Amino acid sequence: MATFALIHGGGGTSWPWRPLETCLRGRGHRTVAVDLPLDDPEAGLADYADHVIAEVRKSVGHLDGLVVVAHSWGGFVAPIVCDRAKADLLVLLAGMVPAPGEPPADWWANSGFGDKDIDDPVALFMHDVPADLAAEALRHGRGHAEKALVEPWPLDKWPDVPTRYLLCRDDRWFPPEFVRPMVRERLGIEPDEIGGSHSVMLSRPEELADRLAGYL
Structure with a gap:
C-alpha cells in the first residue's frame, strides 16, 4: 500500500483529483x-511543501511509502516535498520541471514555452473532459499570491528520489513536442506517455490510476 500525495497546478484546488482518488483507493x-495555500501572500514554495507534508501527516500519521504526484505548476512544489519527506517516488504529470534558483515566473521563457492565449480554457485544458466536470473544475479555480511565483526555486539540485515524467499525448497546453525535449534537458530522462488532455485526472482517471500504480 502506498500513500499518494496529490499536488494540483497553479490556480487550482484538490477538487479535480477526486475521480483519481476513488480509483487509487479502489x-x-x-x-x-x-x-x-495559494492565497496566502506570505507563503513561499517551501511553505507550500511544508503544508503538503503536514496534510499527509494529519491524514495518514506518517510518511512511509510516500509517492508524490504533481500536476503542471505543482512541479515546483513536489521536489521540495520529496527532499524534505524522503519520498519513495516522484511523478510529474504534465508538470513543470524547475531548475535550481529559477523563479516559476521565469520558467515560461527559460523553458522555451512561449506565449499562448487562454480565451477558451476548456478547449485548451479540458477538451476531453465531460462538460459538467469541466464546468465544475472552472468553478474551483483560484487566484495565486505573488510570492511563490517570483521567488527562486530553493533547491540546489534535483532531490535524490526516483522520478518519472508522464506527459499527456493530447495536451494542448504542454504539447508532447514541447515536453519531450524539456524533460530530456532538465531531468535527463525520457518521459512516459498517456492519452488525454492536460486534465487527464478528470478525463481518464482509471487509466491514470493504473499507470501510477504500475510505477510501484
Missing part, C-alpha cells in the same frame, strides 16, 4: 489531495 492505496 486499488488499495491511500490518497491525500492537498489544497496549496
Whole structure:
C-alpha cells in the first residue's frame, strides 16, 4: 500500500483529483489531495511543501511509502516535498520541471514555452473532459499570491528520489513536442506517455490510476 500525495497546478484546488482518488483507493492505496495555500501572500514554495507534508501527516500519521504526484505548476512544489519527506517516488504529470534558483515566473521563457492565449480554457485544458466536470473544475479555480511565483526555486539540485515524467499525448497546453525535449534537458530522462488532455485526472482517471500504480 502506498500513500499518494496529490499536488494540483497553479490556480487550482484538490477538487479535480477526486475521480483519481476513488480509483487509487479502489486499488488499495491511500490518497491525500492537498489544497496549496495559494492565497496566502506570505507563503513561499517551501511553505507550500511544508503544508503538503503536514496534510499527509494529519491524514495518514506518517510518511512511509510516500509517492508524490504533481500536476503542471505543482512541479515546483513536489521536489521540495520529496527532499524534505524522503519520498519513495516522484511523478510529474504534465508538470513543470524547475531548475535550481529559477523563479516559476521565469520558467515560461527559460523553458522555451512561449506565449499562448487562454480565451477558451476548456478547449485548451479540458477538451476531453465531460462538460459538467469541466464546468465544475472552472468553478474551483483560484487566484495565486505573488510570492511563490517570483521567488527562486530553493533547491540546489534535483532531490535524490526516483522520478518519472508522464506527459499527456493530447495536451494542448504542454504539447508532447514541447515536453519531450524539456524533460530530456532538465531531468535527463525520457518521459512516459498517456492519452488525454492536460486534465487527464478528470478525463481518464482509471487509466491514470493504473499507470501510477504500475510505477510501484
